[in-house]
Every structure is written in C-alpha cells, then in structure tokens.
Amino acid sequence: xxxxxxxxxxxxxxxxxxxxxxxxxxxxxxxxxxxxxxxxxxxxxxxxxxxxxxxxxxxxxxxxxxxxxxxxxxxxxxxxxxxxxxxxxxxxxxxxxxxxxxxxxxxxxxxxxxxxxxxxxxxxxxxxxxxxxxxxxxxxxxxxxxxxxxxxxxxxxxxxxxxxxxxxxxxxxxxxxxxxxxxxxxxxxxxxxxxxxxxxxxxxxxxxxxxxxxxxxxxxxxxxxxxxxxxxxxxxxxxxxxxxxxxxxxxxxxxxxxxxxxxxxxxxxxx
Amino acid sequence: xxxxxxxxxxxxxxxxxxxxxxxxxxxxxxxxxxxxxxxxxxxxxxxxxxxxxxxxxxxxxxxxxxxxxxxxxxxxxxxxxxxxxxxxxxxxxxxxxxxxxxxxxxxxxxxxxxxxxxxxxxxxxxxxxxxxxxxxxxxxxxxxxxxxxxxxxxxxxxxxxxxxxxxxxxxxxxxxxxxxxxxxxxxxxxxxxxxxxxxxxxxxxxxxxxxxxxxxxxxxxxxxxxxxxxxxxxxxxxxxxxxxxxxxxxxxxxxxxxxxxxxxxxxxxxxxxxxxxxxxxxxxxxxxxxxxxxxxxxxxxxxxxxxxxxxxxxxxxxxxxxxxxxxxxxxxxxxxxxxxxxxxxxx
Ligand SMILES: Nc1ncnc2c1ncn2[C@@H]1O[C@H](COP(=O)(O)OP(=O)(O)O)[C@@H](O)[C@H]1O
Ligand SMILES: [Mg+2]
Numbered sequence: 001x002x003x004x005x006x007x008x009x010x011x012x013x014x015x016x017x018x019x020x021x022x023x024x025x026x027x028x029x030x031x032x033x034x035x036x037x038x039x040x041x042x043x044x045x046x047x048x049x050x051x052x053x054x055x056x057x058x059x060x061x062x063x064x065x066x067x068x069x070x071x072x073x074x075x076x077x078x079x080x081x082x083x084x085x086x087x088x089x090x091x092x093x094x095x096x097x098x099x100x101x102x103x104x105x106x107x108x109x110x111x112x113x114x115x116x117x118x119x120x121x122x123x124x125x126x127x128x129x130x131x132x133x134x135x136x137x138x139x140x141x142x143x144x145x146x147x148x149x150x151x152x153x154x155x156x157x158x159x160x161x162x163x164x165x166x167x168x169x170x171x172x173x174x175x176x177x178x179x180x181x182x183x184x185x186x187x188x189x190x191x192x193x194x195x196x197x198x199x200x201x202x203x204x205x206x207x208x209x210x211x212x213x214x215x216x217x218x219x220x221x222x223x224x225x226x227x228x229x230x231x232x233x234x235x236x237x238x239x240x241x242x243x244x245x246x247x248x249x250x251x252x253x254x255x256x257x258x259x260x261x262x263x264x265x266x267x268x269x270x271x
Numbered sequence: 272x273x274x275x276x277x278x279x280x281x282x283x284x285x286x287x288x289x290x291x292x293x294x295x296x297x298x299x300x301x302x303x304x305x306x307x308x309x310x311x312x313x314x315x316x317x318x319x320x321x322x323x324x325x326x327x328x329x330x331x332x333x334x335x336x337x338x339x340x341x342x343x344x345x346x347x348x349x350x351x352x353x354x355x356x357x358x359x360x361x362x363x364x365x366x367x368x369x370x371x372x373x374x375x376x377x378x379x380x381x382x383x384x385x386x387x388x389x390x391x392x393x394x395x396x397x398x399x400x401x402x403x404x405x406x407x408x409x410x411x412x413x414x415x416x417x418x419x420x421x422x423x424x425x426x427x428x429x430x431x432x433x434x435x436x437x438x439x440x441x442x443x444x445x446x447x448x449x450x451x452x453x454x455x456x457x458x459x460x461x462x463x464x465x466x467x468x469x470x471x472x473x474x475x476x477x478x479x480x481x482x483x484x485x486x487x488x489x490x491x492x493x494x495x496x497x498x499x500x501x502x503x504x505x506x507x508x509x510x511x512x513x514x515x516x517x518x519x520x521x522x523x524x525x526x527x528x529x530x531x532x533x534x535x536x537x538x539x540x541x542x543x544x545x546x547x548x549x550x551x552x553x554x555x556x557x558x559x560x561x562x563x564x565x566x567x568x569x570x571x572x573x574x575x576x577x578x579x580x581x582x583x584x585x586x587x588x589x590x591x592x593x594x595x596x597x598x599x600x601x602x603x604x605x606x607x608x609x610x611x612x613x614x615x616x617x618x
Contacts (some may be wrong), residue, residue, distance in 0.1 A: 052479070093472075098472075110466045125466070130281045
C-alpha cells in the first residue's frame with residue numbers, strides 16, 4: 001500500500017517549471033529516495049507535500065486522504081508528516097533538548113493558563129515528554145552528551161542529527177529528509193544511514209528522502225524515483241534505476257559515461 | 272564554587288532552582304524585598320513601587336518582543352487601558368483590588384489581541400508602526416471618550432481596598448506591587464520553560480520551521496500579545512492605584528519607548544535582563560537628578576546646565592549598552608556569576 005500518492009503535480013514560479021506532471025508513490029514502511037541533479041525540483045516537491053508551496057495542478061494523497069491546499073503546514077505536521085531541511089532549520093539559540101521538545105509540540109496540550117501555574121498538569125506533561133525524548137530519541141541517536149548545549153555551538157553533523165531528533169519527536173508516520181548526509185564525513189554518514197534504517201525497521205516509519213550520495217542511496221533505499229527538470233524519468237528499486245541508461249545520461253549529464261557509472265555503482269569503484 | 276548538582280530525576284533537572292544555593296539566594300532576595308519598606312525612607316519607598324510597576328510591564332513586553340520577536344510600541348497604550356479600567360471600576364463599582372486588577376489585565380489583553388492581529392502579515396518595523404498607530408488611537412480614545420474616561424481631566428480614584436483594608440500609603444501599596452511583581456515574573460518564567468514559551472521562541476527564531484512543527488503562528492502570536500498586554504494592564508492598574516489619578520497624559524508614547532529601552536538595555540529574551548533593565552531605566556534618571564542636586568551648592572548653575580544634559584546622558588548610556596554589551600545587563604550579571612561559581616579556581 002502507498003502511504004503517499006503524488007498525482008500529476010505541476011508547480012511553476014513565473015516561467016520556471018519546477019515540477020511538471022509529477023506522479024509517483026511512496027510505499028508504506030519503505031525508504032523511498034528521490035534523486036536528481038540540482039534544480040530538478042526535489043525540494044520544491046517536499047515543500048508541496050509540507051504545504052509551503054501550492055501546486056497549480058495535481059493532487060497529493062496521504063493515507064488515502066487528499067491534502068488539499070486548505071490543509072496548512074501545521075495541520076500536516078499534526079497528521080504525521082515530519083521533515084528536516086536541506087539547510088538546517090534548528091532554533092540556534094535554544095538547547096538541543098528544547099529543540100527536540102519543540103518537535104512534540106502538537107502532541108502536548110498545556111495552554112497559557114496551565115503553563116503559568118506550571119505545577120499540576122503542565123509539569124506532568126513536561127516530564128512525560130522529557131522521559132519520552134530521553135528514552136526513545138536521545139539515547140537512540142546517541143546525543144545525550146550534548147542535550148544542554150545550545151545548537152549553535154554544535155558541529156554541522158551533530159546539528160543534522162538534532163534536526164532528525166526533532167522530527168522524530170513529532171512521532172511521524174512519514175519522515176521527509178532533505179539531503180540528510182550532505183556535508184558529513186564518512187563516519188557521520190554511516191551513523192545516519194544506520195539511524196534511517198532503524199527508524200524504518202524499529203519505528204515502522206516510512207522515510208522519504210532526497211539525497212545525492214549515491215553510495216548511501218543505493219545501500220538503504222527500497223524504492224527510488226528519479227527527477228530531472230521537474231519530471232519523473234523513472235522509478236523502481238535500486239538495481240533497476242542504476243542500470244537505466246536514461247538515468248545515467250539525465251542524472252549526471254552525458255559527458256563521461258564510465259565515470260558516472262562508477263558514481264552510481266560505488267561497489268565497483270571500491271573493487 | 273558550586274558542586275554536586277548532578278540530578279536524580281527529570282523533575283529535579285527541570286526545576287527553576289536546580290541547586291540549594293540558588294534557593295538560598297532567592298529566599299534572601301524575598302527577605303530583602305520584605306524588609307525593604309521597613310528600612311527605606313519615603314523617597315526610596317516611592318522608587319521601589321515605581322520599579323515594581325516597571326518590572327511587571329517590562330516583563331510583559333519582554334515576552335512579546337524579547338521572546339516572540341514582535342516589536343511593539345503599544346505598551347504604554349495597554350497600560351493606559353488597564354489604568355482606566357481600574358479607575359472606572361473603582362468609581363462605578365465597589366470591587367476590591369484583586370478583581371479590578373484582574374479585569375484591568377483582561378481588558379488590556381483583549382485590546383492587545385486586536386492590536387496584534389496584523390502581526391501575522393507584518394513584521395519588524397512595520398509592526399512597530401502598526402502598534403504605534405494603535406497607541407495613538409488609544410490615546411485619542413482616552414482623551415475623547417469623556418463619559419467613561421473623563422476626557423482631558425482624567426479620573427481620580429479611591430485607594431485600593433480589600434476586606435475593609437485600604438491601601439492608601441506607598442508603604443501598603445508597596446506590598447501589593449511587589450507581591451504581584453514576584454508572582455508575575457515567576458508565572459512568566461513558567462510559561463517560558465514549557466510548551467507555550469518554546470513556541471514563542473520558535474516563532475522568534477524561525478517562523479517557517481515553527482510551522483513545520485505544527486505551531487499555529489497566528490494563534491501563538493496573538494497569545495503573546497494577549498499575555499504581554501495582560502501584564503501591561505495589571506501594571507497600568509497598579510499605576511492608577513499608586514497615583515490615584517489617571518489622565519491621557521499619564522501614558523505618553525515616550526513611555527512605550529521607555530519600556531522597549533528597558534527590554535533592550537536589560538537583554539532581549541532574558542527575564543532577569545528585563546528586571547534589571549526596568550530598574551536601570553527607572554533609577555538612572557533619578558540618580559542623575561540627585562547628582563544635580565548634589566552639585567548645586569558648588570555650581571549654582573548646575574540645574575540649568577544639567578537638566579538638558581540628563582536626557583543626553585541617559586540616551587548615551589542606552590547607546591553605550593547597545594554598542595558595548597548588546598546582550599545587556601543580563602550578560603554582565605552572568606559574567607559575575609560565572610566568576611563566583613568557579614571561584615577560587617579561575618580559568
Ligand atoms: N520559492 C521559489 N521561487 C522561485 N523559484 C523557485 C523557488 N523554489 C524553487 N524554485 C526553482 O524551482 C526549481 C527547482 O528547485 P528545487 O526544488 O530547490 O531543486 P532541487 O531541490 O532539486 O535542487 C529551481 O529552478 C529553483 O530555482
Ligand atoms: Mg534541494
């Protein structure tokens with residue numbers, strides 16, 4: 001079954017056609033990856049799904065229900081669509097812990113009056129969230145040593161991890177990750193790949209990811225869609241996509257087919 | 272040096288005062304606040320009351336501007352709404368002061384929500400202008416709605432009362448003002464360390480990511496306006512009971528700027544900073560006046576020379592803060608604290 005269904009989506013900014021008649025499906029409980037060169041429209045597609053961009057045409061169905069333009073970003077978040085951004089979008093002055101707790105915002109109830117008095121319901125709720133965040137997320141992502149640090153003081157790789165933590169605190173059904181390992185070193189990439197697989201397997205969350213690192217994409221994706229100039233060229237499992245000549249040509253230009261093949265097949269490169 | 276603050280439970284870890292030392296200091300502060308009126312002369316008592324009122328209003332504005340990132344030049348207007356509410360209620364009903372002050376806060380909060388409506392669309396200086404317009408409009412209402420506000424002559428009111436007790440002297444008013452100031456600062460602290468406060472800060476830092484986390488921007492911006500003007504309304508109500516006369520001139524635009532300056536000088540987005548800023552802004556002009564008086568015997572011309580200088584010195588102090596300590600008085604305080612926490616093992 002597909003948890004997300006994109007049908008005939010078109011989006012343009014003035015003359016720029018960011019998405020043209022894009023259709024594809026995200027099967028439930030998979031790691032589905034969108035690849036494509038810069039400017040292909042991947043981030044725009046994420047923004048349509050989150051509700052920041054309003055496509056001129058087409059529909060998005062989530063769990064069988066249409067996400068019409070009347071359903072605004074906060075509502076979509078509450079429905080279980082969480083995401084991270086290509087450029088880290090954490091609250092830099094806040095601590096790691098507060099950033100993650102913010103992810104749980106929609107699952108909490110305390111209002112203004114309750115928080116003013118604090119003792120009683122508001123406090124109980126804060127402690128429940130703290131416990132959940134500590135046990136399920138901070139331990140899992142191995143960030144307990146930095147929980148009290150302001151985000152701005154962390155390395156880039158750790159910030160990406162905190163952003164993932166915040167998205168997890170939203171208890172998502174679909175987790176959208178925009179270039180989760182960009183700018184990371186090898187070790188950080190391996191950690192992130194492991195987390196993504198665990199999130200799918202242990203948490204039962206569907207992961208929809210945009211990523212350029214072909215090694216990682218081929219390793220952990222169940223399903224891949226290729227986007228170029230706003231259009232889906234092909235989709236399928238990693239094996240199919242790797243072999244598709246059109247992908248090789250379109251994705252990386254047609255300058256030097258051999259080296260591109262190597263990029264798409266990291267094992268060969270290592271061998 | 273502070274040691275041994277490893278926590279056993281999350282409850283202990285999330286408490287406001289995480290060590291006994293901190294509890295001790297807070298207890299000491301309360302004791303000083305309690306003993307102050309018995310030792311202070313009438314002038315100091317008067318200043319103490321003014322600082323208390325300023326602390327409440329500054330804390331409110333800090334929530335809106337410092338923590339939610341919405342600049343407002345309407346704080347004096349909201350205080351006016353609170354002051355007139357108290358004055359009108361005291362003239363037309365026999366309600367005791369806890370009720371009139373609560374209503375003052377609520378009426379001001381309602382007005383604050385209306386004024387905050389444009390904040391979803393406009394930001395920064397544009398919002399400042401929108402709130403400025405609102406405060407001009409409020410001023411107009413204070414002056415013109417004679418049947419309620421008494422027009423330019425304003426309203427005089429009876430002293431605050433409760434259970435047959437009247438609060439006529441500064442000595443008695445001091446206890447009302449300081450109790451409310453302490454409670455309202457603590458309430459603000461509670462809001463800011465829980466869900467609602469985190470949402471405020473999220474909106475200030477990055478509103479797009481706030482939305483992606485499911486935070487409804489309009490709702491929380493209006494909530495911040497409501498809370499901030501509630502504080503202003505209560506402060507204005509206390510102002511009314513303290514001076515026992517309210518006129519349109521009691522809440523000039525310069526007062527809104529005064530509160531914004533208190534937030535900035537103290538340290539935006541820092542409650543302690545707001546308190547220090549409120550005290551600074553209230554006391555420095557007084558200190559400069561005292562200085563003038565002290566100089567007069569030696570330089571008979573001092574008042575003539577100093578009175579325009581006062582404003583200049585005051586302004587220069589504010590500018591100095593912006594340049595040399597952009598994080599305000601709060602940062603200076605933190606430096607002092609760090610020093611003592613590590614003392615004598617400095618590094
Ligand atoms: N807010 C916007 N305004 C104008 N053009 C945009 C906007 N967002 C994206 N685009 C354009 O849409 C195209 C696709 O961009 P994007 O979705 O960011 O690509 P990708 O994430 O695949 O690199 C680009 O040509 C980009 O310039
Ligand atoms: Mg992109």
